[in-house]
Amino acid sequence: MTEEGRDPKVSARYAELAREAPPRELDEAILAAARREAGARPAPLVAPAGRRRWYFPLAAAAVIVLAVSVTLQVERERPDVAAPQAMRDEPHPASPAAPAQDKAVVAEPDRARQAAREPERPLVARPGAAQRGAVVGVEPSKPAIESRRFTPDPGPAVAAKPAPAPAGAPAAPPPVAEPSRASAGVAGRIAEEAADTPERQLERIAELRRQGRHEEADRALAEFRRRHPEYRIPEAMLQKVLPPR
Amino acid sequence: MEVSDEELMLAYRDGDAAAFERLYARHKGPLYRFVLRSIRERALAEELYQEVWMRVVESRARYEPQARFRTWLYTIAHNRMVDHWRRRGLSLVSLDAEDPGENPGIEPAAAPGSEPERALEGRERLARFARALEALPPAQREAFLLREEGGMSVAEIAHATGANEEAAKSRLRYALAKLKKAVGDD
Numbered sequence: 001m002t003e004e005g006r007d008p009k010v011s012a013r014y015a016e017l018a019r020e021a022p023p024r025e026l027d028e029a030i031l032a033a034a035r036r037e038a039g040a041r042p043a044p045l046v047a048p049a050g051r052r053r054w055y056f057p058l059a060a061a062a063v064i065v066l067a068v069s070v071t072l073q074v075e076r077e078r079p080d081v082a083a084p085q086a087m088r089d090e091p092h093p094a095s096p097a098a099p100a101q102d103k104a105v106v107a108e109p110d111r112a113r114q115a116a117r118e119p120e121r122p123l124v125a126r127p128g129a130a131q132r133g134a135v136v137g138v139e140p141s142k143p144a145i146e147s148r149r150f151t152p153d154p155g156p157a158v159a160a161k162p163a164p165a166p167a168g169a170p171a172a173p174p175p176v177a178e179p180s181r182a183s184a185g186v187a188g189r190i191a192e193e194a195a196d197t198p199e200r201q202l203e204r205i206a207e208l209r210r211q212g213r214h215e216e217a218d219r220a221l222a223e224f225r226r227r228h229p230e231y232r233i234p235e236a237m238l239q240k241v242l243p244p245r
Numbered sequence: 246m247e248v249s250d251e252e253l254m255l256a257y258r259d260g261d262a263a264a265f266e267r268l269y270a271r272h273k274g275p276l277y278r279f280v281l282r283s284i285r286e287r288a289l290a291e292e293l294y295q296e297v298w299m300r301v302v303e304s305r306a307r308y309e310p311q312a313r314f315r316t317w318l319y320t321i322a323h324n325r326m327v328d329h330w331r332r333r334g335l336s337l338v339s340l341d342a343e344d345p346g347e348n349p350g351i352e353p354a355a356a357p358g359s360e361p362e363r364a365l366e367g368r369e370r371l372a373r374f375a376r377a378l379e380a381l382p383p384a385q386r387e388a389f390l391l392r393e394e395g396g397m398s399v400a401e402i403a404h405a406t407g408a409n410e411e412a413a414k415s416r417l418r419y420a421l422a423k424l425k426k427a428v429g430d431d
Contacts, residue, residue: 005417010428013424013427014393016371017374019278020274022273026294026295030269033298033299034265
């Protein structure tokens with residue numbers, strides 16, 4: 001034995017035996033399993049290179065954008081949920097206690113929490129929300145409250161609709177709601193009428209034309225166009241709101 | 246300079262499947278023959294052989310080159326074979342006992358030679374050697390195969406088989422003595 005545990009003659013004879021090898025299918029099965037395992041690694045210990053380098057930052061950015069979008073959407077939707085409650089309290093707009101009541105509707109028991117949420121609320125009514133008849137923001141701006149409080153209810157069943165005239169009598173001009181206050185500046189009030197729809201505002205302007213209050217109607221129409229530049233006035237209504245030639 | 250087994254295994258641990266392919270190509274033949282000539286039942290040997298490599302694949306995340314990769318690989322193979330022998334009702338002690346070797350699984354290769362007589366003589370020599378190898382007790386045969394196929398030292402054989410060096414040296418010495426006798430009978 002020239003080397004510990006080895007005999008050259010024995011080794012030579014052993015080397016003459018058949019050199020069996022695993023079948024090809026066995027090789028392929030093992031290598032496929034090894035490749036699968038290598039591909040299924042949770043995370044490489046070395047930094048990924050090439051295109052793979054961007055996968056994680058992109059995924060993280062997408063998740064953040066999605067989360068922020070959803071949060072903003074939820075924040076925007078929340079006041080709409082409170083709207084029905086605010087609208088239910090509107091039948092008492094003329095009451096002297098109304099401002100306090102409005103605030104009571106708005107105020108949550110936890111005033112600290114309300115104060116904390118204050119900056120998130122919009123300070124003015126959003127036009128889109130006004131068209132839906134919803135009060136935007138838990139606590140609307142003061143002009144919005146005023147307009148709801150001192151203008152007739154825009155609903156079709158209340159003051160905006162003239163009382164039916166007796167048969168045969170000439171059609172009296174429909175009463176304008178609280179003319180003394182209206183004279184204080186109808187145009188300005190229309191501008192502040194966040195809860196009114198454009199159609200109702202046009203009806204008011206047409207009413208002013210019928211009453212011959214063209215100056216106020218002009219101002220109101222100008223304000224209307226400023227507020228609703230995209231609104232296309234129907235031809236029939238246009239004849240009513242434009243100044244007579 | 247050739248990349249070492251340990252470096253290839255580390256590369257595979259880090260996700261390089263090609264490194265495993267190189268490692269596999271290096272060791273597949275010797276390991277296969279080691280298992281086949283230890284078990285001597287081809288279907289079972291192939292099953293155990295696959296299990297050994299699967300164990301390597303599954304253990305890659307924990308692999309640390311504390312010993313030679315080759316030693317680690319044959320240690321896994323040894324453990325798988327011990328499990329197999331246990332299932333067959335053989336104890337570890339019996340591994341040193343004589344094994345009649347009823348199933349001749351080792352095939353002699355075609356002996357080189359141009360003349361038919363010499364070729365026949367060569368095949369007979371190889372057949373005798375193969376029978377002598379099969380007749381070795383499992384533990385002695387394992388030690389011899391680890392030496393020849395695995396290229397392992399006595400210390401490494403002891404480590405892979407969980408024996409002390411004296412026992413490993415003794416098994417190897419007995420195996421060589423018997424095989425030398427088979428060669429000397431030629």
